[in-house]
Amino acid sequence: MSKFNVRKTLFGSGIIAGKETKAAGKYSNFELLRRVTLTNLLFESNYYQSADEIMTQMESLAHKVSGSQLVELALECRFEQKLRHTPLWLLILANEIHGAPVKDALAKVANRPDMTMDVLQMLKVRNGSFKMSKSIKKGLAKAFNNYDAYQIAKYKKNNLEVSLVDVVNLVHPKPTEANEQALKDLVRNELQPANTWEVALSAGADKKETFERMIAEKSLGSLAILRNLRNMIEAEIPRMTIKDAISQVNSPWLTPLNFLAAQRNAPEFTADIDEAMKRTFAQEKIKGTTILVIDVSGSMGALTSQNSKFSRMDLAFAMAATGSYIFEDMILVFTAGSDQRRKGEHMVWTNSSGLGIFQDASSIVAKLGGGGIFTYQLCEWLKEKCYSQVADRLVVISDSQDIDAYYGDAKTPDTTPYNTSYIIDISSHTHGIKTNNWTAEINGWSDKVFHYIKELEKPRANPFTLN
Template sequence: MKINTKPMDHRIDKTARLAGGYGPYVAKQGAEALLRRSVLACLLWEKNAYEDGGSVADNIKSLIPRVEPEKVFDIAIEARNKQKLRHVPLFIAREMARLESHKYLVGKLLPEVIKRADELTEFMALYWQDGKQPISKQVKVGLSKAFDRFDEYQFAKYNRNEAIKLRDVLFMVHPDPGQKADLFKRLADNELATPDTWEVALSAGKDKKESWTRLIEENKIGALAFLRKLRNMEQAGVNRATIQKGFDSINPRWLLPLNYFAAARKAPGWEREIESLMLNGFSQAPKLPGYTIFIVDVSGSMGSNISLKSTFDRLDAAMAMALIASETCEHISIYATAGNDGTRIHATTKIKPRRGFALCEEIENAKGHLGGGGIFTRQCLEYIKEQEPEMPDRIIIFSDSQDCDYPDRQIPNPFGEKNYIVDVSSNSRGINYQELWTAEISGWSEHFLEYIFACEGLDLQDIER
């Protein structure tokens, strides 16, 4: 028997392989890291390229008991506030409520993740998904506190005729009325004042041009609704100067880069103004110092939609993040990479340094000639290292981590001073091998650069000054 064998690489887990069993062995990771992976890029119960939505939800459910309650709490908060995910934080709260070890935090978690009035009813729909049951004390505490954050306008806007109504939740949890006794009575009696929203104004049969004009002039239309309805405003004949006033007055704080993309696709006549709004927002952001190499995975699996209802795919999300990086990094080079699954050879190219939507077009065009196969992370990094005359301060790879290289080849060898993998997928396993990457960042939030600032010990306030 041979004894002097090659030592085992303890960074890999040979029980599973990437890319649906086609690629390299997965990275060995702890329960907390795996939970973060599944949660922060998650749209519950929706299929992705290699895993069905039900298995993603089951994976999250199985991981929560294995992670410290405070860590689960923090991940749920991050999913809501940073990733702007609505459903998965509610799902986490529901699963925590089942566990003796975790339920004590539910009363604190719910008011932190419920930011729209209809999420009160959405949570109860989740709570009773497996059949009606008594509402636990911590759930009542959390929902009761959440009621306090909404006013009459918000209740009326989301007071829908659904199986579980807002008044039903009100009766179940009995929130402390405090200064809102009269408001809660109107909600209970279905006597809320009709909200002055664009939906109500337009459904009332009034002149659409007059309605849109009034809503813009009175600043009663939110940033997201404004961008989504630009084409409707055009078709209604709203004065161009009035629409421009809307651009000047909206607060884009909660807008994602993909919201700008969607608006430009639907209202191409306003692309310049949309792009200007987006770039002006980035111009206020602090710059990440030094030299950054940003690598965009344009492989076939990046064509998977980010959600069933979305018109955007993972590559759109990757291009949005590349756009942000190009505006907020002091010096940057951007590469696109894919390859050929048959030969298992990478194809990588450097992207022209353009700005805004033009940069996204360059990346999209590169996809066409780089092949529709998977990403070959090791080969890609070796190629870029040969092209670069200097060591970068950091390398950022934006990918779904579903590498297609041979399983017996060495794992990737990133060569930056710092090295990050930003994983857009909710696949349960990836390539975050121990001691290889500075950090794995899950999801496609524009806040990924803030995380990098923190990892590198950079003070945002000092840089802004």
């Protein structure tokens, strides 16, 4: 689970959005590293930092924390934030810098065959060759215990300079009952292609027939369904068949952004995609009344990374949609304001929920001015309007560009009316506003942050320890 920031001796430079400011939170080295890793896509630049700067930052901080912390963070990146490249990179750094044993962690993290190829590519870029430590070699070999014949056939090649047979020849995995024949056929170059839509279409199969066949067989993966809705529409797949495909979507590896991308590509199926999203994320409810605040300030409009199609606001709205499925009773609030007047503007939103929120995004921003977030003023407004009196918890999703705190002339946000309070920072620059008066200050943008809130609120002897 994500760890929240415990009060302790903290240190770090004070830079927010590329500017030095006394308002910047001061973090331990491990907290700084978590901010950098949990809100970035490795190898991609973002609004404030280039990809090279991010990687340099990660490596610099990796020297200042322990190897076990890097391993722990790698597991969190993969299984809580669902990142692919970052956890592999952290394990390489943990092993190289600290000599940390990473065999078991690497075998667990690399739960797709193509991730073993990613490791080889990273090693080659870093060291100029595929030379690896015994710990990494054993970890890659052990990872093959995760893969069955279908996965090996599906990922035997990718767009890198290495292939799965290269990995097998380098690390010599011990075959399992599920993959022994597939590994033999792979090495002999006799492995038959997997039953995927890419393979079928590249072999010349008719697109319409291929999709209809795989939907009927229920052999099209959840992510493939979401990514191919536009292709299905263009292939003139019957509407009810497409709706049937969407009803098959069910995977723990999906993120809110997968559903947002699908909705953008096939808006005519918004209701069906919304239902699939609800089915994916709403297995457990968080009881009580929650005030969920979404920052719609100007900086939230920045793209999350150089190659991304999504802005920070998209991430926040996707999390708001997810929250509408998870929170038993949710009061949705949007906030922004005027930087020039240093005045926050806030409003409760009842017009839409789920993916429907995205359709109202432009009108929401227009009504609130698009300036920065004013967290202190927000908390005072919630008290003035009596919303704080009926809520059990306050959750704020922002990028930490707090104008109140930035100018240093505001009081600390009052979170005392709530049983618990959380600020979820989806920005990827190194520092954010840190006031230490929240129950938890969380970094990241997956649905797992809400599960963390549920876990954190379970009764336990020590609130700073997760069992």
